[in-house]
Amino acid sequence: MDLTPIFKARSLAVIGVSLTNNRHPANVIHAKNHLRSRVKVYPVNPRGGRLNGDRVYENISDIAAPVDLAVIAVRADMVPQTLADCAKSGVKGAIIISGGFAEAGRIDLQDEIVRIAREADLPFIGPNCLGMLAPGYVDTMFLPPERMIRPQRGNVALVSQSGGIIVDQIIKLDAEGVGIAAAVSIGNKAFIREIELLNYLDQREDVGVIVFYLEGFEKGEGRRFVEAAQKAATPVVVIKSGRSEAGSRAVSSHTASLAGDYRTFSSIMAQHGILEPKDELQLVAAVEALSRYNLCIDRNIGIITGSGGHGAMAVDACAQSGLETPQLSEKTRNIILESVSPSVRGIAAVTNPVDLTGSAVDEDFVAAAKALIEDDDIHCVMLLLLPYLPGITSDLGARMSYLAQAAQKPMIAYVPLLEKYRMLIEGFELNGVPVSSSIEGAVMMAQALRRSQPCSLWR
Amino acid sequence: MLPVEIKSILEKRAKDGWVPEHEAKAILKIAGVPLPSSAFAATRQQAMEKAAQIGFPVAAKVVSVKIVHKSDVGGVAINIKDKKALEDVWERFEKLEAFEGMVIDAMTPGLELFLGARDDEQFGPVVILGLGGTAVEIYQDIAIRMAPLEKDDVLSMIRELKGAQLITGYRGKPSVNLDALAKAVTAFSRLAMDMAGAFSSMDINPLMATPDGCAAVDARIIL
Secondary structure (H helix, E strand, O other), X not given: OOOHHHHOOOEEEEEOOOOOOOOXXXXXXXXXXXXXXXXXEEEEOOOOOEEOOEXXXXXXXXXXXXXXXXXXXXXXXXXXXXXXHHHHOOXXXXXXXXXXXXXXOOHHHHHHHHHHHHXXXXXXXXXXXXXXXXXXXXXXXXXXHHHOOOOOEEEEEEEEOOHHHHXXXXXXXXXXXXXXXXXXXXXXXXXXXXXXXXXXXXXXXXXXXXXXXXXXXXXXXXXXXXXXXXHOOOOEXXXXXXXXXXXXXXXXXXXXXXXXXXXXXXXXXXXXXXXXXXXXXXXXXXXXXXXXXXXXXXXXXXXXXXXXXXXXXXXXXXXXXXXXXXXXXXHHHHHHHHHOOHHHHOOOEEOOOEEOOOOOOHHHHHXXXXXXXXXOOOOEEEEEOOOOOOOOOOOHHHHHHHHHHHOOOOXXXXXXXXHHHHHHHHHHHOOOOOEEOOHHHXXXXXXXXXXXXXXXXXX | OOOHHHHHHHHHHOOOOEEOHHHHHHHHHHHOOOOOOEEEEOOHHHHHHXXXXXXXXXXXXXXXXXXXXXXXXXXXXXXXXXXXXXHHHHHHHHOOOOOOEEEEEEOOOOEEEEEEEEEEOOOEEEEEEEEOHHHHHHHOXXXXXXXXXXXXXXXXXXXXXXXXXXXXXXXXXXXXXXHHHHHHHHHHHHHHHHOOXXXXXXXXXXXXXXXXXXXXXXXXXXX
């Protein structure tokens, strides 16, 4: 099953546009792709006519050119015939936005469209979904563009049963400078489910991390999902809804009462190196870190700071997250002492954290970072930068990032979020170093790099 | 593939909905989970002979399909010192509902662990390792993994426990035998895989662990 024609569609039919109501979801989808993206768009409505000056096709079969993707937004009882028409016309994939299937008790109708799709080998997403957004290719989410941000293209893929959640995540990631490769709302996931998307997205070169918002699996599907995720080369992040224990399990055995559904789920994710953030802060931090680095780290963090207080807070946060801040070797300490400015040498505390003090200048941070990058006992370098210190310039972000790029060791920065620090922050972010606006967030990023490997490897 | 002996026990107990201790232990033994020296006695005469073979002191536990939680009905006796004491226990057990006999175990010292498995709807067989044995539900100090497990998985489960040092040693107390423990847990996890679809949950409680090895002192399987 090739999902490329869906995610990288070159031609799009929007079936069910209204000739009278421009707020109809199909019209929104037509308008936002028509003349705005590279995809060729064809509106379809049995009554024909014209929409925004374009011919409305009465049936998908009337479109002479090949159609990669059909978005279907017609009444539920019309969907089987529409899907069959798509299959006959050689459409390669579909997104069924229409509701009124299993979620409304019409399991029969849902089974029917699955049967049609299977016979025709026509993969579809949905039904009852918000659609799919692939910046640079196609946008089938029926959200008017003026009500949404225009997310930048990036390497994060989002998959969610809930459409609302996915829109939220796009906005929050975008605020951190993290772009989207594809975001897809799978609704009732009648045909294409999480595992198919995992396998497809994993083999895409332009996807660096895959995020799933999960509500539930079918019988045995959880096992197949974690096995596929562990085999995948792309890191996988999941958020689980419904974590509270529902229902009263028969407590005839200790095992049954001890290993509740969510606890079991959470443990199995960790076992397979699937990250499971517990809240939104952790999620954004983890996704940002994994979108920059596809490498797992051991537990030792080397911290460089210009403020003792920030250093102490970072050490505490590391300790609470299962990370360590080991003492630096004699060799590394000497290298730092020899390479920092004479004015800093006498007052800096060269321990871990390396506190360069408020007198430090860019060169001192560069010198300390070089030393920690060279130290094999340090697995990740964390910078706590306070740009209100007089010796720090806006160039430091880019300078540090070049060091990190040359090294095979992740670097993570904390910079307070102030508009006037934008160039410093972007010096990091646009050069591939993740930045958090909180110390806790920076530590969560390091923790994510450690936990994106099976827990049997956490030492 | 499930060995024929295990299959026949499961078939025989299907109507009861669970497998009592002595048969659950027979299954564990086939799977390679170590047991204390133990014997089942259906008659008073057998009980005296088996206890003498195992050597006093012994522990005795009632066997009855009607009794899932043995200690709740006075169906467990430990530290039985001699034949006279065992006679008393036999008389007490005999009066319990649907009495079939008793299991006689060598008294096993060590650290009380809990080892369980559950056939999960979404993930299939999962294994639970915990501290506290019969008090496991009080401590809630457990680690869960999807079966089957390798030795590294078992070691990571131990690390995950808050009381990990009780297992790995602290303040001069030696570690339990981690190789033996890992072997027992991995064997148990393979059994859970082989039994997928044929059980609901299995408890080994307690699993006694010492610097020398470990042994499943009590066990039951819910079908």
